[in-house]
Every structure is written in C-alpha cells, then in structure tokens.
Amino acid sequence: MWRWFLILQFMLTVLPAGAAEPVVTSPAAEIEASAERIVENFRKLIVLHDGSVRSRTPAASLAGRMLFFRNRELTAQLVEKLTRAPRNGDETGEQRVGRLLALFTAHTDWWDIDRIALLGVVNETRLRLPAGEALAQQLDRKREEISLIRAAYNNEFTAALASRAVSVVSGPRRAGWDGYLGYLRERYPLTRVIDELNPAQPEEAATPRSASAEAAARDEWTDGGLPPKTVLLTFDDGPHPKFTAEILQILAHYNIRAVFFQVGQNLGVVRGGRAEPSRNANIVAEMLRNGHAIGNHTYTHPLLPKLAAAAIDDEIDTTQTLLEAVAPAHAPLFRPPYGARNDLVLAEVADRGLRSVLWNIDSRDWADPIPQSIAQRVIDEAEREGRGIILFHDIHGRSVQALPMAIEGLLKRGFRFARWEAGVLTSEGAPLAAK
Ligand SMILES: [Zn+2]
CATH class of the missing domain: 3.20.20.370 (Glycoside hydrolase/deacetylase)
Incomplete structure (x- = not known):
C-alpha cells in the first residue's frame, strides 16, 4: 500500500497538468494503451535530443530525463499486467502477451525503429517465463526481430561515421534515422513536447543560503x-x-x-x-x-x-x-x-x-x-x-x-x-x- 502511495505521489509530482493519461476501461485495453504510450514517449524522447539548439537547453534535458524514467515505470507496470496471475474476468497470460504481440502487426503507422521502444517489455516479460514454453519462444523471436532492427540502425551510424558525412546539427547523416527524425519533428514539435512536460522547477525562496x-x-x-x-x-x-x-x-x-x-x-x-x-x-x-x-x-x-x-x-x-x-x-x-x-x-x-x-x-x-x-x-x-x-x-x-x-x-x-x-x-x- 505504502509503495503504491509513493508511486502515486511520484506520478502526481511528475505528471504535468492537462496531459492526463487516457481513460481505459478494461485490462485488455489497458495493455494496448500502455504499449502505445511507451512508443509515444520513446518518440518524444528522440525529439528531445534531436541535436538542435533548443534540445540542448536544461529544460529539454530535464523533460527528457523525466520521460525516460516514466517509460521505465510504464514498462514495469505493463510487464506486471502481462505476467500476473489471472484475476476474475482476466484474460490468460497467453492472451495478454498475444495482445501485445498483435500490436506490432496492427500498428502499420509504427516505423520499424518504434519497435525498439518495446524491447524492454518483451525482454522483461520473457525473463519471467520458463524457457521452452511456446509463449517464451514467441517472445524470443520478437526480441530477435527487434535486435536486428537496432543492429541495422547501428550499422547505418557506423557507416555514416566512417564516410565522414557528418551534419553539424544531428551528427552523421543517416538516411533511415534522418527520415524517422524528420517524421517525428513534424508530428511532435520540440516546443510542444517541452511545454507538455512542463519541467520547470519551483522558484526558490529568496532566503540566504544556509x-x-x-x-x-x-x-x-x-x-x-x-x-x-x-x-x-x-x-x-x-x-x-x-x-x-x-x-x-x-x-x-x-x-x-x-x-x-x-x-x-x-x-x-x-x-x-x-x-x-x-x-x-x-x-x-x-x-x-x-x-x-x-x-x-x-x-x-x-x-x-x-x-x-x-x-x-x-x-x-x-x-x-x-x-x-x-x-x-x-x-x-x-x-x-x-x-x-x-x-x-x-x-x-x-x-x-x-x-x-x-x-x-x-x-x-x-x-x-x-x-x-x-x-x-x-x-x-x-x-x-x-x-x-x-x-x-x-x-x-x-x-x-x-x-x-x-x-x-x-x-x-x-x-x-x-x-x-x-x-x-x-x-x-x-x-x-x-x-
Ligand atoms: Zn536517475
């Protein structure tokens, strides 16, 4: 109870006013909403470190760090939802994990790189399942698939670095990454992301330092x-x-x-x-x-x-x-x-x-x-x-x-x-x- 109170208190502390989490009605819908929220935050994090001048301000860094930690919490909560023992009216563990995996194909609007956002969920859910189970194997395959996507972007970076095609703003020029970044910048303007997260710290009282x-x-x-x-x-x-x-x-x-x-x-x-x-x-x-x-x-x-x-x-x-x-x-x-x-x-x-x-x-x-x-x-x-x-x-x-x-x-x-x-x-x- 106490722990939940602390988590709730934490969420209240960092959740900006006016950006309330969407209202979800069933445990199944909750799984989908959480996974989508994690991808959304992952995208905003990339916008927050896009290399532009505004992304280098303390406000952008603080907003990014807060979002990073929030995604950690969301990941832990989603893994808990996927792996806990079924309660009254719950779907089975298999149905719940299946729901997560189905999202990867259903979301045709997700870029391949977006899948990296859910690598933590896949990994940690997998770690809680006994090896050899059909579900564990399915998660292993998904993990492998996402790792290959990451490896491709990694290779793209290495090749760009070797060719010295470096842009002043965003580092080495990379067709795949730059395409994704361009899409994100249009969809999530940096200023809006920072304002939404409202990371301003409270003013300090003007009392002499102790x-x-x-x-x-x-x-x-x-x-x-x-x-x-x-x-x-x-x-x-x-x-x-x-x-x-x-x-x-x-x-x-x-x-x-x-x-x-x-x-x-x-x-x-x-x-x-x-x-x-x-x-x-x-x-x-x-x-x-x-x-x-x-x-x-x-x-x-x-x-x-x-x-x-x-x-x-x-x-x-x-x-x-x-x-x-x-x-x-x-x-x-x-x-x-x-x-x-x-x-x-x-x-x-x-x-x-x-x-x-x-x-x-x-x-x-x-x-x-x-x-x-x-x-x-x-x-x-x-x-x-x-x-x-x-x-x-x-x-x-x-x-x-x-x-x-x-x-x-x-x-x-x-x-x-x-x-x-x-x-x-x-x-x-x-x-x-x-x-
Ligand atoms: Zn920390």
Whole structure:
C-alpha cells in the first residue's frame, strides 16, 4: 500500500497538468494503451535530443530525463499486467502477451525503429517465463526481430561515421534515422513536447543560503576536479538483474571501477525502520567484491525540489538504510534524480555527510536508442570537456552495447579511468586532489 502511495505521489509530482493519461476501461485495453504510450514517449524522447539548439537547453534535458524514467515505470507496470496471475474476468497470460504481440502487426503507422521502444517489455516479460514454453519462444523471436532492427540502425551510424558525412546539427547523416527524425519533428514539435512536460522547477525562496547548503554546493562534483584525460564512469537507476550483471562483466574485462547510484526501491523495502532487501539486491555484494562504489540515488527517483523537507529526508534515508544492510561499505556519495536539486536538497544531503555528484559528460542513453551513437557521443564529449564524470544508466540493453565501444574509444584517445577507493578518487593507484 505504502509503495503504491509513493508511486502515486511520484506520478502526481511528475505528471504535468492537462496531459492526463487516457481513460481505459478494461485490462485488455489497458495493455494496448500502455504499449502505445511507451512508443509515444520513446518518440518524444528522440525529439528531445534531436541535436538542435533548443534540445540542448536544461529544460529539454530535464523533460527528457523525466520521460525516460516514466517509460521505465510504464514498462514495469505493463510487464506486471502481462505476467500476473489471472484475476476474475482476466484474460490468460497467453492472451495478454498475444495482445501485445498483435500490436506490432496492427500498428502499420509504427516505423520499424518504434519497435525498439518495446524491447524492454518483451525482454522483461520473457525473463519471467520458463524457457521452452511456446509463449517464451514467441517472445524470443520478437526480441530477435527487434535486435536486428537496432543492429541495422547501428550499422547505418557506423557507416555514416566512417564516410565522414557528418551534419553539424544531428551528427552523421543517416538516411533511415534522418527520415524517422524528420517524421517525428513534424508530428511532435520540440516546443510542444517541452511545454507538455512542463519541467520547470519551483522558484526558490529568496532566503540566504544556509551554512550546510553553502558547504554542499562547494563540495558538489560536476567534473570531479579530475586531472586532464581522466574520467569516472557512473551508472544510475539500477540495479537491474540482467543489464547490471552484464556491465559488471564488461568493467571487469577492462579492469575499470565505476560508481553505481542505486534507486532504493530496486533494492527492497524498509518496514519499521528495518531493511528487507529483495533478491535483486544480491548483485550489490558482487559490485563491492569487484571494487565498485555504491551511492544513493533516492528511493523512488522523484523530482526532489518539489518535495518538502520530510519527504526529501525519507527518500534519502530509506535508501541509506537499505544500503547499510546490503552494502555496508557503500560510498558517501549521492546523486539527485534528474540532476535536480535546490538549497534545501543540498542541505539535507550535506547534513547526512553525503556529497552530491552530478556529471559533465552525458551519454544520453536515456534518449538515444542506437548504441554506436551513444558511444560516439561519450567519446566526443570527453574530448571536448577534457576530463570528467560520465553518466550512463545500467537498466537498458543499449547502454550495455554502447559501453565497450565507448571504453575502447576513450582508451585509444589516451583517457585514464578514475575510481573511488578508500574514501577518495584515485587514478592508477594515486589519490587525486579532487575538488
Ligand atoms: Zn536517475
């Protein structure tokens, strides 16, 4: 009940007024409406990072990050609807999954690339079914089909990059991608998408900064004060049972240590002040064994500046309690969801002995579905910034695919990887005098 209240509260916090979800009447119609909503959000996300000047504003980025997280929630809810035990009057699981699969053929207005939007739903529904079942095989085939579409767009990007046919606005020229983007720009004008999401943060009261907010703002990291040609990898929003494990393997291969900022609700619940970790939390022990650092990314991933002090405290403390239980050696690092914080948030973070950690190199894996393009963005931004903190999310296959390409590219350009070790940032064994 409490959890649902938090989710409801979250939706109320981020759902813009006037853009109410469509009213749906039956569980079957709900499945279709959710899937269509996910595709719609996926399209808007692509518009929000289309490379134009307006798409590079903080408002567009905040709107995009919020939409990204909303699609995560919608995906989890849809997977739940597809896989829960049938209730009175419900269709069978097979009928429900069949309804989802039928949408792919029924929607002749969807572009092939739109199908990537539902890859998470297909993957996660599949993970909940025993292998070998007819339904599982059907989902495997659908996953394969969507992976091929993604591979084609990936190859298109690689070929465009190799031919150096680069446009100033949207990167390498790609006939397929550019056609899709052109269609989206006409259908979802960027200004309208941003206005609809209304990501404006509440005005801050013009009161003098408290001493702890002052100190927190001074301590906050954006590029981490890292030396030239040094980067720190960070991953947000996990852990995810499949993708986080894959990322750990990749990092082990390159002997790189990262910082993982975890959303508490992915780790378990806290009842009567006591942590009850979920099975999903098991991977945290492996992260620590592999030398990675674990930080706090709130419990439900809300837009913190819209919350009152008590709710902010609850978001931080609940995750802190879970981290104490599953990762006693966690790092005193905190990342505000969407990078959104105000003086009150900074003060609450500082009062707990935590440091706020932002980023200056954004993979934009929250908007870009093409792995090669994500990797290239990381390399380009790292070159431009010269050093800094890189943001990825460990909850999507696209990030897993982009990661080795990004690491290889950075190594080739002479970048080193910093790590969080014994309470400080170090690089190649030497402590760094981080700001
Ligand atoms: Zn996040």
